[in-house]
Amino acid sequence: GLFFNGTGNLMYIIGDSSNGIHEYIMAINWNISNTSYTGRSFDVSTQDGEPRDIFINASGTRLYLIGGGDIVYEYSLSIPWNISSTSYTGQSFNAGSQNQQFQSIEFNSSGTTMYLSGTVPAGVYQYSLSTPWNISTASYTGNSFNSPQDSSPDGIFLNESENQLFINGLSNNRIFQYSLNTFPRNVYVEIGSVDGTREWNFSGEFNQTN
Secondary structure, three states: OEEEOOOOOEEEEEEOOOOEEEEEEEOOOOOHHHEEEEEEEEEOOOOOOOEEEEEEOOOOOEEEEEEOOOEEEEEEEOOOOOHHHEEEEEEEEEOOOOOOOEEEEEEOOOOOEEEEEEEOOEEEEEEEEOOOOOHHHEEEEEEEEOOOOOOOEEEEEEOOOOOEEEEEEOOOOEEEEEEEEEHHHOEEEEOOOOOOOEEEEOOOOEEEOO
16 A cells, blocks of 8 residues: 655555555655655554555544455554554444455545445445544445446545546556546546546446547
């Protein structure tokens, strides 16, 4: 998993081999070639031995982890964006009823909606949090999306306007871009497909567009 803060000067990497989140700093914002390790890290193995991905809220005070156990864990950062100040809040949410191999996690800006992507079965799933940023209040909305472009959705990203969803597909080694016109009604339009001419409506219709 890979995550950047909002200003692009801090990067966080999580890996299976170390079971830890490592923090890096960039001398030039968003320029990966100027990255150096801060020496700060946090071990998540107590909660999950197969960490996949993380999400940190805009204030840098809350972190969420999804791993091989299909459980989302919530952490608090006592010093914003300082990964070594991380501690487990004791709050978690089991999403195993929807998928048995989650790969990525994403939230909207208000902390009221969470998205998880998984590969068994392949899909992106939407969850609602009745209390913003409190993962223990999460519940499945019943909304999901199975990309017709790739059978193994890995990473997902939601833009700031929350109207564009990007999916990294392992099967085709491509990034697909979708327009979330009205997500609660499950309508998606594929923008970045192979031929750039296909529209996907979640109701089941697959249409050609100009």
